[in-house]
Amino acid sequence: MDFTLILFIVLAVVAVLTAIGMLVSRSAVYAALFLVLNFATVAVLYLLLGAPFIAMAQVTVYAGAIMVLFLFVIMLLGAEKLPKGQVLPWQRPLAIALTVVLLAEAGFLLFQRLSITTALSNPEAALNTEGAVQAIGTMLFSQYLLPFEVTSVLLLVAMIGAIVLTKKEKGET
Amino acid sequence: MLPLTYYLVISAILFALGVLGVLIRRNPLIIFMSVELMLNAANLAFVAFSRAFNVLNGQIFVFFVMTVAAAEVAVGLALIVVIFRTKHSIDVDLMNSLKG
Numbered sequence: 001m002d003f004t005l006i007l008f009i010v011l012a013v014v015a016v017l018t019a020i021g022m023l024v025s026r027s028a029v030y031a032a033l034f035l036v037l038n039f040a041t042v043a044v045l046y047l048l049l050g051a052p053f054i055a056m057a058q059v060t061v062y063a064g065a066i067m068v069l070f071l072f073v074i075m076l077l078g079a080e081k082l083p084k085g086q087v088l089p090w091q092r093p094l095a096i097a098l099t100v101v102l103l104a105e106a107g108f109l110l111f112q113r114l115s116i117t118t119a120l121s122n123p124e125a126a127l128n129t130e131g132a133v134q135a136i137g138t139m140l141f142s143q144y145l146l147p148f149e150v151t152s153v154l155l156l157v158a159m160i161g162a163i164v165l166t167k168k169e170k171g172e173t
Numbered sequence: 174m175l176p177l178t179y180y181l182v183i184s185a186i187l188f189a190l191g192v193l194g195v196l197i198r199r200n201p202l203i204i205f206m207s208v209e210l211m212l213n214a215a216n217l218a219f220v221a222f223s224r225a226f227n228v229l230n231g232q233i234f235v236f237f238v239m240t241v242a243a244a245e246v247a248v249g250l251a252l253i254v255v256i257f258r259t260k261h262s263i264d265v266d267l268m269n270s271l272k273g
Contacts, residue, residue, distance in 0.1 A: 004175060005175060008175055008179060012183050015183065016186055016187070016190070019187055019190040020190065022194070022203075023190060023193060023194045023197070023207070028200060028203060031206060032202075035206050038187075042187075042216075042217055045180070046220055049223075051220045051223070051232050054220055054236065058216075061243055062213070062242075066242065070202065070246070070250070073254060076254065077253070077254065091196070091197070094196075095197050098192075099189050099190075099193040099196070103189045106188075106189070107182070107185070110181055135229055136229060140233060140236070144233050147237055154240070154244050155240065157244075162247045166251050166254055166255055
């Protein structure tokens with residue numbers, strides 16, 4: 001058995017199980033921690049695909065910044081446990097049915113067209129040669145310079161927006 | 174030496190789980206986390222295709238998707254905090270003031 005295949009199967013199982021764990025957790029903190037594990041697993045999948053920069057960006061940005069922000073807000077709002085309120089009785093079966101339909105559609109499309117089963121090249125070669133991080137940097141600053149600059153403006157706007165939204169009005173305690 | 178289809182199947186499963194999370198859960202924080210799961214599944218598909226066709230454009234796009242997701246999370250969480258401050262609850266079924 002190919003080592004890559006075994007590794008992929010283990011990672012895929014962990015990713016799907018942690019995603020399901022996030023969905024069924026009653027406590028928001030456990031859900032957030034399951035999602036952190038899911039992001040870390042997907043980061044290792046990126047490494048398997050020969051994308052070291054994206055893998056590290058995933059761990060740093062997604063698992064390290066976004067999920068920490070989520071945990072902060074969960075703690076701030078005390079939303080660990082929600083009381084079970086009124087639930088529409090037909091909502092859950094309908095949601096599960098629709099998700100199964102979506103998965104069936106995706107599976108049908110994926111396995112019908114045999115032309116996209118291209119074998120992936122050796123991941124180790126991609127990691128060592130061509131300096132993947134350098135190549136991404138060169139592309140970011142030459143071909144994708146405009147989106148790069150626009151993204152910086154977007155981050156500035158998001159920062160200002162978050163501050164303005166949560167600012168208390170004058171006279172409000 | 175794995176075929177591209179394997180990664181796309183995982184991406185589709187994760188995306189469907191994200192959709193399920195958005196439809197089923199009523200805590201907006203968990204709904205938001207399911208949206209991040211969906212974005213992650215799309216990122217995985219991007220990187221898989223980028224490797225299959227041996228170009229870097231998919232990874233560049235994933236870089237931008239991550240940046241936009243981070244900005245969106247910041248603003249979205251600020252909105253949730255403000256809603257909690259006024260309504261003292263974040264159950265999405267109670268957010269029906271716009272109902273006409």
